[in-house]
Amino acid sequence: MKRHAPLVALAGQPNCGKSTVFNALTGANQHIANYPGVTVEKRSGSVSCDGTRATLVDLPGTYGITSFSLEEQVACDFLVTYRPDLVVNVLDASNLKRSLLLTLQLMELGVPLLIDANMMDAADKRGVRLDPEALGACLGLEVVPTAIKNSTGKQTLEGAMAEGMRCHAPCADTRIVDYGELEPAVTELSEKVMEIAPETRGKGRWVALKLLSGDHRASDTPEAPLTPFASLFSLADGYRLAFRTATGIKASRHIAEQRQAKATEIAGACLCPRTSPTRPLSDRVDAVVCHRIFGPILLVTVAWLLYQLAIVQGYRLTGLTWPLLLKGKSLLTTLLPDAGFLHDPMARALGLWVADSILALLNYIPIFLILFALIAILEDSGYMPRMAFILDKIFHRYGLHGQSTLPMVLGGVYAGGCAVPAIMSTRGIPDDRARMATILIIPMLNCLAKIPLYILLINAYFPHHKGAALFFISTVTLFMVLPVSKLLTTTALARRPEAPFIMEMPAYHLPRLRSVLQNAVSKVWLFVKKIVTVVAAVAVIVFVLIQFPGINEERTAHFDRRAHEIKTAFLTGIEGNPLARGMTDKRTEVLVRYADHYKAARFGASTPAAREKIDERFTALSPDFFAMVSPGKSPDGRRIRRELKKLIRSRKKLKHSMQQEVMEASFIGMAGKALVPVTRHAGFSWRINIALLSALMAKENSVATLGALYRQDSGSQSVAAGMKDRETGFTPLHALALMIFMALYPPCLPAAMMVKLQTGSFAWMGFSIAFPAFLGITIASGLFTLGSALDLTGLEAMALFYILAVLLTVTTGFIPSRLKSAPQI
Structure with a gap:
């Protein structure tokens, strides 16, 4: 090379x-x-x-x-x-x-x-x-x-x-460890390795030891180091079986013990303990940190601080970064075609859709910076292995790892987390099987985006038991994801490699500021570079599903007529006004765009001087339009602005109605109606299906879509009231089934992209979407069907489900894992 x-x-x-x-x-x-x-x-x-x-x-x-x-x-x-x-x-x-x-x-x-x-x-x-x-x-x-x-x-x-x-001299002593009774097998295998691949030279002994350890990863990994020696697998298996029969010890364990003995021998010859050693500070700290009682209390405190600093404070910082991102979006809009009065050009609609999709992820940057910096501090200080040590014994029963704690806290073990940074933080889990399981169960926890739908349903259908309903949905998710993790690690993930848990703790260290910042910034930059291209591609696909095939010509003509009526009403209202001389249908559309641009520019101006500059710029663009939209004291201007506000409200309402019909007629709307035979067993209508499908982009879309479908045109009725009016027969039991399905809902688009990045596979990304969807609809349908058959109220079904979830969690914790993918040392 x-x-x-x-x-x-x-x-x-x-x-x-x-x-x-x-x-x-x-x-x-x-x-x-x-x-x-x-x-x-x-x-x-x-x-x-x-x-x-x-x-x-x-x-x-x-x-x-x-x-x-x-x-x-x-x-x-x-x-x-x-x-x-x-x-x-x-x-x-x-x-x-x-x-x-x-x-x-x-x-x-x-x-x-x-x-x-x-x-x-x-x-x-x-x-x-x-x-x-x-x-x-x-x-x-x-x-x-x-x-x-x-x-x-x-x-x-x-x-x-x-x-x-x-x-450039290779290591001279490859035989530094004597493996005793296993040495003849090591020697013979080493010679056969040299016969197959003479260029291996000094690593023949290492290959032989790998084969005798049962490390046959090459059997399904063509590029792995042992691939050329697959013909020796059966011979190595024979040596391993013979050694186990003769000594009663696994060859892999014997190899590990001999290395341990050699390491002990060398350390004893090189280390000189002082005559009066002092108890190390790390040991004194561990007496508290790893204590049976104080250790878990400290861990909960650290996890709470991580959540507060990374998620809560990170979200507050997004309030500062979001305006900066919006300015970038504003610059993009200047490069796109102008918006239409009712129909936006396709290039503009697609450009803004993709921009919104990317900005939704870039807005997580403050959270990621804080999160990665805190993780770096935990790793550099030496506390991260202590977290794993404290919880590993419990989590191991469900196929998880002690270091699954941090991602699960960030994902929303109780309520209000976020799956994107949580999945990102799983990269620190050394056990590949547990890491994959953690990635797949995190979207089933209570991210912040699920909360609006929970609150909507609880307010509408559990108004007298809000506290109990909120406690239920906030805690039952943990009792669902643990059995799910057990299921995954004993089936789909059973053959993923495991890492033996090492309980030897490193000494504590004071983290270096430069290293922490460098670590955080480099990981965020890596995230930005990778995520933008993937999200842009998927956003285009989602845009097509929501926009096409669209409404027919007859409905399009209907909305065009209504738009013309709105503009005519505006022109009639300003007729005779000296400021409105020469106003036509086309100029009205230009005026609306001018007013939108002026409002957006004034919104971004924080000082009187900045607002004055904006007024000067828009005056230069059109003195006539500026007189109509500026907050002046002219009676003629005030009358025009009143009529203009009516026009803009009517236009917004009309676009809202048209978008609702477009959504119903789109591919995603068709899918919502096509899913009714499946989802009716859970009590979901086609409107509910559309809201759930739209949530694939972002879970907040579920409530936004329900608002588009149920809110009355006047806007005076709440979404909850509109839902109760239009979804006839929808009961608290229906609402409970919907809450359970949302709890197990597939990851949103940003989280799905993060699954792709962390697993490196579109197949696992697809699995992370399909499996929770199947699991969620199955459990929701079972709950709804059982509750209906037993004539249970929503609250009774809620209590029954909670008890069953807790019992299932406790039971699965005692079921041993049957499959092992790697030899244990």
């Missing part, structure tokens, strides 16, 4: 200070992307070591070169495929024994290796001294002691890297 510059990889376990080393070496010369086909971040940058310019790649933090998690797969594939000129293995000097487990596997892989014994300052504070020379002698490698956080040892490390790139 030809390269213009040497390639250096940084490898290390999570929380070893690897990212700090990467930032110190590359400075601002770095960029972030994703590895092809996966959601794992690829951080790379340029580094100069004693005049040698090289490309430095920060591999994902992993506990081993295995296939338990997506991060480990990516790191393994990179090391084997790209064959870097040098691998810098960053060790946590304060936790050497654990860090050496990865080092031993890197040595067995035979890569050119340099050891960076980082966090020497933390080791010293923990009462442990590491002898770098002794460690180098045990490993047969050069060891550079550093404390990069304090800028100690950076130049020495750069010099060692330059020397390592010049030598």
